[in-house]
Amino acid sequence: MPINTKNNSSYRPEIDGLRAFAVIAVIINHFNKQILPGGYLGVDIFFVISGFVITSSLYQRQSIDFKDFIIGFYARRIKRLVPALSFFVLIISILICFFNPYPGADLFTGISSLFGLSNIYLLQQQTDYFAQSTQLNVFTHTWSLGVEEQFYLFFPFLIWFSGFGRHAKNGARNLFLLVGSITIASLIGYLYFSQINQSVAYFLMPLRFWEMASGCLLFVGLQKKKLVKQLIEMVPPLLSFTLIIGVMFLPMRLASFSTIAVVCLSLFLIASLKKNTIFFKLFTNPKVVYIGLISYSLYLWHWGILSISRWTIGIHWWSFPLQVTIIFCMAIASYQWIEIPLRKGIWFGKQWKNLLVGIAVLILVSMNLVVLGKPLKGKLYNGDKFNKWNMKIFRDTKNINNSKFPTIYLIGDSHAGHYGAVMNNLVSQKEFNLIMHPRGDGLKLSNKLSEEYVLAPLRKYKKNFKKGDIIIFSASILKYKDKYDWTNLYETFINQTKNIGIKYVLISPTPTFSKVQNIFTCQVEWYRPVSTISEDCFATFKKSEWVESNVEPMKLIEEFLLKNQKVFYIDAFSLLCPNDYCTNNDKESFMYIDEQHLSSYGAMKLSKTFEIFIKAK
Numbered sequence: 001m002p003i004n005t006k007n008n009s010s011y012r013p014e015i016d017g018l019r020a021f022a023v024i025a026v027i028i029n030h031f032n033k034q035i036l037p038g039g040y041l042g043v044d045i046f047f048v049i050s051g052f053v054i055t056s057s058l059y060q061r062q063s064i065d066f067k068d069f070i071i072g073f074y075a076r077r078i079k080r081l082v083p084a085l086s087f088f089v090l091i092i093s094i095l096i097c098f099f100n101p102y103p104g105a106d107l108f109t110g111i112s113s114l115f116g117l118s119n120i121y122l123l124q125q126q127t128d129y130f131a132q133s134t135q136l137n138v139f140t141h142t143w144s145l146g147v148e149e150q151f152y153l154f155f156p157f158l159i160w161f162s163g164f165g166r167h168a169k170n171g172a173r174n175l176f177l178l179v180g181s182i183t184i185a186s187l188i189g190y191l192y193f194s195q196i197n198q199s200v201a202y203f204l205m206p207l208r209f210w211e212m213a214s215g216c217l218l219f220v221g222l223q224k225k226k227l228v229k230q231l232i233e234m235v236p237p238l239l240s241f242t243l244i245i246g247v248m249f250l251p252m253r254l255a256s257f258s259t260i261a262v263v264c265l266s267l268f269l270i271a272s273l274k275k276n277t278i279f280f281k282l283f284t285n286p287k288v289v290y291i292g293l294i295s296y297s298l299y300l301w302h303w304g305i306l307s308i309s310r311w312t313i314g315i316h317w318w319s320f321p322l323q324v325t326i327i328f329c330m331a332i333a334s335y336q337w338i339e340i341p342l343r344k345g346i347w348f349g350k351q352w353k354n355l356l357v358g359i360a361v362l363i364l365v366s367m368n369l370v371v372l373g374k375p376l377k378g379k380l381y382n383g384d385k386f387n388k389w390n391m392k393i394f395r396d397t398k399n400i401n402n403s404k405f406p407t408i409y410l411i412g413d414s415h416a417g418h419y420g421a422v423m424n425n426l427v428s429q430k431e432f433n434l435i436m437h438p439r440g441d442g443l444k445l446s447n448k449l450s451e452e453y454v455l456a457p458l459r460k461y462k463k464n465f466k467k468g469d470i471i472i473f474s475a476s477i478l479k480y481k482d483k484y485d486w487t488n489l490y491e492t493f494i495n496q497t498k499n500i501g502i503k504y505v506l507i508s509p510t511p512t513f514s515k516v517q518n519i520f521t522c523q524v525e526w527y528r529p530v531s532t533i534s535e536d537c538f539a540t541f542k543k544s545e546w547v548e549s550n551v552e553p554m555k556l557i558e559e560f561l562l563k564n565q566k567v568f569y570i571d572a573f574s575l576l577c578p579n580d581y582c583t584n585n586d587k588e589s590f591m592y593i594d595e596q597h598l599s600s601y602g603a604m605k606l607s608k609t610f611e612i613f614i615k616a617k
Helices: 013-031 039-060 066-099 104-114 118-124 132-136 140-161 171-196 198-203 209-224 226-233 237-247 252-272 278-283 286-293 295-311 320-344 351-373 385-390 420-427 447-464 476-480 486-497 543-549 551-563 572-576 600-615
Strands: 397-399 407-413 433-439 470-474 503-507 540-542 568-570 581-583
Touching: 013 039, 013 252, 013 278, 013 286, 013 295, 013 320, 039 140, 039 209, 039 237, 039 252, 066 104, 066 140, 066 295, 066 320, 066 351, 104 118, 104 140, 104 351, 118 140, 118 198, 132 295, 140 171, 140 198, 140 209, 140 295, 171 198, 171 209, 171 252, 209 252, 226 252, 237 252, 237 278, 278 286, 286 295, 295 320, 385 600, 397 420, 407 420, 407 447, 420 433, 420 600, 433 447, 447 486, 470 486, 486 551, 503 551, 503 600, 540 543, 543 551, 543 581, 568 600, 572 600
Parallel strands: 407 433, 407 470, 470 503, 503 568
Antiparallel strands: 397 433, 540 581
16 A cells, blocks of 8 residues: 655654564464564564654654643644544443453453553553453553553653753753653663562553653664764664564563563664665565554554454464454554544644543543443343353342341352352242351452451441351462461451350362463353363363362361361362362363352352251251
């Protein structure tokens, strides 16, 4: 497709060619990490290009009025980013609601992405970008847009106050020194947090600033320092390009080194692409340039389509052509009918009006996502309703048949909540009442939180306890290794209620399966035939190995039961894993909704045992 550069003398088509390489690397990696393990580093190439291009753009737009400079910059960013992003977020949000019965995390990520905050939201959710679960969130990839947008909030002020934006006498030198100093601090911070908290290093803009700033420094250096240009141009583009590809095959344990290497090599490549060379001709090939021009829409849509695919038919060799076709069709449509018309069209005569309209669009789209998440919650879900409830983790539940009946109190963390189907089945027999008080946030468990899990219901319901009531404790908290305070808390509970005539039941931990795909995507549906279900859904481990690795916590259970011999013990682990190997499924369905929480189907396998224990005199 021919590229028109007549209206922009500063346009460098080879930069779009480099964008094409970066986005294709990212897409290949997201299709299959084994093909190009470091393809995710294409995002870092984007960061470098953004810094270079933004600095070049602001250098071309000399201004003497600060307000016009800032408002003009943000208005142009709004016109460049908001239309395609808003369209993508709205369409994908609607689609995911058809296939994900609980799309709340996706919708919250989508809303935060509209305002350039998804990187912060994902960090708060303790997201591991490289974990399997992140592939199911249709907006995980927008973290990089958040980083760039936060950079854009900060960077134009550096351009202006350094004097570079006004072409002041020492503006270039001031900008180079100012940005250079911040770049060094940012890089040091990135290297430090890469060792102690990789998620912080990955998601936060201040620790990614150095990547975009390096593009800025390159532009300034090439403009003002001939020596810098001459030195960089001595590195052949073939060498830089070859090394970039080589770095993309390095193992993940070298991720920090890989990131720094790709950023440096990208700088050399940008500076050394001269006319009439092979690589210049390659990167300025019209078809390659066109992929670069649509790279923003490609980046948006590729992840959304792949994530929806993982919720439906999966990603296979035979589905690859269809998925690639859909990705490119949506990206081209977005570019031709949304990006180009709205970016190049005249919205209003005043820039501040363009800015306000852009913000209004963001608010309007986010309100639509709120509607999808609240009033329409679950209404669009197009899968088996049984599977939806089969996957439910029950929260606070109160079901009173008759105040004179014994009441079952279920207490613990989210693992206690997966017995909700069993408890509701018992209550349906009209012989018991039920009060469930399970709590989530297990991964963020602290002693204070665990105390609330156990002692809060004691304070809340103690005055209501009566003879014949049943208190069921969950021992699943022992999963959290060094946090064993739950035994003391259960003993406190028992000591304060032991004279009432209550029956106590302790449930053992259940098997834990590591690296299991979200089981929502493992159920057979009309849009997910059995032949498309991923092997990642199925998990098995040797029972003896689990026992050996959990000697200490199992000993803790024994000691607790010896001290409290009136406590009934339900060995759920042995019941769910009666053979030498434990599996997360049987011939009919999956017994777990994730790595560790039982599905209602799995929990109901313990229903008869619960009934015997609870009805025993």
